[in-house]
Amino acid sequence: MATRIGAFKIRELENFFVPILQNCKNIVELKSIHARVIKYSLSQSNFLVTKMVDVCDKSEDLGYASLLFNQVKEPNGTIVSWTAMISGYTRFGSYADALDVFRQMQIVGVEPDEISIISVLPACAQLGALEVGKMDT
Structure with a gap:
């Protein structure tokens, strides 16, 4: 039961960040959002990392995209x-x-x-x- 509640909370937090990432305009903003993602212990979320990589792609910063991707343990x-x-x-x-x-x-x-x-x-x-x-x- 606790795992189910934990998974629900994680999904809720991930969904909180989606519109923020969709409205992200540049890498400076993305780094600020990334710091908040880390603060909420979501840096291993494949879902959010993919969204952040997409922002990097639009901002033409594959170096930061690579950093984000390579920090995911699995x-x-x-x-x-x-x-x-x-x-x-x-x-x-x-x-x-x-x-x-x-x-x-x-x-x-x-x-x-x-x-x-x-x-x-x-x-x-x-x-x-x-x-x-x-x-x-």
Whole structure:
């Protein structure tokens, strides 16, 4: 019963941060929000980290996105966070980083889905990584 209440409270707090993150305009604001996320012990929330990575992508700060993503101890909770990183790296031409994240995702046991595969294909094309581009899932 206590676990259920705890999970409900966590989801409630996560939902509290969603509109704040959606209205976030820049990395300075994001860092302030991130500090509050840490204060509420939500820094391991794959859900919130993915939302923060999306803000970084829009702000063109993949360095901070990478920092957020790498601080999650168990990023295999959701393919969405992995795909967000792959997409961000691909979008900004960091093709080797996109492939590295894609390979790391598979190493930890997260199976690629259609969206993650579509996100990594431009990196495969740019780097001539035919073995990744042809892989079966």
